[in-house]
Amino acid sequence: MEGIDVVSEALADLHRRLLALDGGAVADYIPQLALADPDCFGLALVSLDGHRYRAGRCDEAFTLQSVTKPFVLALALAELGAEEVGRTVGAEPSGEAFNAISLDPVTGRPANPMINAGAIAVTALVPGGDPAERFARILDCLGRFAGRPLDVDEEVYRSEAETGDRNRALAHLMRGTGALRGDPAEAVETYFRQCAVRATVADLAVMAATLANGGVNPVTGEAVVPEPVAVAVLAVMATCGMYDAAGEWMLRVGLPAKSGVSGGLVAVSPARFGVAVHSPPLDSFGNPVRGVAALRELSERFGLHLMRNP
Ligand code: GLN
Structure with missing residues (x-):
């Protein structure tokens, strides 16, 4: 980009x-998420030299939901390697x-780690003597x-645990197909x-920005995951991160990205910067309305599309 002021x-x-953009609806299938302020809106960008840029409400904590999926995938890949992870989950956009309930009829694997089924299976792969x-x-x-160290919103956790029957069903189905290791109830919790x-x-x-920087956190300098894992x-993320809007996203924005039901969105310009938006109202694909609009504009204005000739 062209410098700090720009x-x-x-x-x-x-x-x-x-902020004036209407449309979309705050997710309410997890009751606690329905309490979110639809006008909460923040944008932040971190460049690879660790510069932070921001606008709006950037210091309000919210639950990351599906935005955790790429980062936990990174952990599983770093701990177990691509082959082992690939035995459990595919890397194809589900288009759903x-x-x-997207399980391959032959292998029994979920389509990819960015949808719930695949993410539950990946979470269960993370090594550990017990669930804690x-x-x-x-x-x-994630921290x-x-x-910096992160924590859990216990109320949102409880709210999802009380209502998450569809995810429980997915875990049991995957246990049946062999995609899920261990106890389905533990995996889902x-x-x-x-x-x-x-x-x-x-x-x-x-x-x-840590993903943009080959797995090295540009603020702390820590190598969080190896570079091939970040790639x-x-x-x-590029093929599966925006659910069944992934194709349109790649066409219009052209950056790897991941959204979540609480209205979070991350996008990565490899070797340049990481950007995040939070705004709770979601479109019909479950992607945040303001986040999608913001990234479309940023990509167009600064020529960020990955397929562009620099
Ligand atoms: N916890 C949510 C769920 O499993 C995450 C989904 C999302 O953010 N898209 O339903």
């Missing part, structure tokens, strides 16, 4: 204009909703991506806790 101005301008240890590793890893990890949009931008995660 970036800050662009974010401030997007914030001002897109995030909660789809497995979750501690996940929380620690290293963010550059760990996954619910992972989804309830909270962070700010400023944290999320650092997490995205693999970005590839999966």
Whole structure:
């Protein structure tokens, strides 16, 4: 990008204009998420030299939900390698909703790790002697991506645990097909806790920038995951990160990205920066309305599309 003032101005301008954008609905199938303020809107960008740019409400913590999926995939890949992870989950866009029952009829594997089925299976792969240890590793890893320790919103966790029957059903189906290791109930509880990890949009931008920087956190300097792992995660985000809007997203924005039902969105410009948006109202694909609009504009204005001739 063209320097500090241009970036800050662009974010401030997007914030001002897109705050007025109507449309979308705050997710309510997890009752606690329905309490979110639909006007909460923040944008943050972290460059690879560790510069932070921001506009709007960037210090309000929210649960990351599906935005955790690429980072936990990174942990599993770093611990187990691509072959082992690939035996459990595919890397093909499902073309279906995030909660789809998308299991390959031959292998029994979920289509990819960015939808719920695949993410539950990946969470269960994370090594740990018991569920508490497995979750501690996940929380620690998410914190290293963010550059500070993160915690769990216990109310959102409980709210999802009380209502998450579809995810429980997915876990049992995968146990049946052989895609899920261990106890399905434990796998889903760990996954619910992972989804309830909270962070700010400023944290999320650092997490995205760590992927942009080959797995090295540009703020703390820590190598969180090896570079090939960061590349693999970005590839999966590019093809599967925006659910059944992934094709349109690649066409219009052209960056690896991941959204979540609480309104978080991360996008990565490899070797350049990470960007994050938080705004709860979602479109019919489950992607945040303001986040999608903001990234479309940013990509167009700064020529960020990956297929573009620089
Ligand atoms: N915890 C949510 C669920 O499993 C995450 C989904 C999402 O963010 N898209 O339903």
